[in-house]
């Protein structure tokens with residue numbers, strides 16, 4: 465969904481919350497419930513970042529068949545790939561050896577936490593495409609409330625290239641929007657259409673919901689629900705903008721076995737439509 469992604473100006477309109485001790489205050493949980501997104505500071509310490517930058521290079525050099533690169537060949541681009549923590553140690557440690565799953569449990573207020581997938585994003589300096597406005601639910605086989613994106617920044621990300629969110633949009637009483645490709649030049653075939661509707665116009669959405677964002681430092685995180693609308697401009701900085709999203713689901717999450725394609729199509733034939741979202745493929749890591 466193309467959208468006006470002009471860089472926001474002024475002071476970010478929402479507070480942020482310290483996460484350096486692996487827990488957050490109740491106000492952070494309330495902020496996520498109310499806005500559908502919350503900003504956590506110092507989730508990672510700065511000495512953890514160099515290994516992760518090396519991991520980003522490794523992922524870039526060894527893309528999987530699921531990877532996408534948007535941009536002119538030889539020029540700056542927007543690269544993303546999936547499940548890098550299954551094959552690159554720095555991302556496995558980030559997933560398994562930090563308090564991320566504990567924070568997911570606290571933030572969703574869920575007795576269980578289940579691992580779904582991860583998504584690495586690298587936008588080169590001086591270019592790379594915008595991340596179009598979307599809700600993550602369009603790209604997931606999850607119904608219910610409890611699916612969150614725990615997105616960790618690995619570079620300084622000022623407002624001009626930051627993710628922007630439509631606060632409160634996760635509470636929309638309407639079906640999930642149809643999936644659209646991040647690359648304007650590309651289209652998906654045979655996407656899931658059951659219980660999905662075309663997205664409303666950016667103008668209508670922008671008039672209904674307040675736009676919020678934060679300036680980030682490496683190690684800060686943003687956490688949002690899968691129904692929260694968000695997007696980001698291209699990286700106009702001279703430096704790279706690297707980040708990873710880990711998707712976690714909780715008690716109120718059910719498998720969507722709709723026929724059709726979802727990108728990435730991480731499905732589990734062992735699960736039936738409407739089953740609790742947990743299986744050998746999608747393991748329970750808390751609760």
Ligand SMILES: O=C(O)CCC(=O)C(=O)O
Pocket residue numbers: 583585595600613615627694695696707709
């Ligand atoms: O990092 C970005 O620009 C895109 C992130 C995003 O949209 C997502 O994780 O759903």
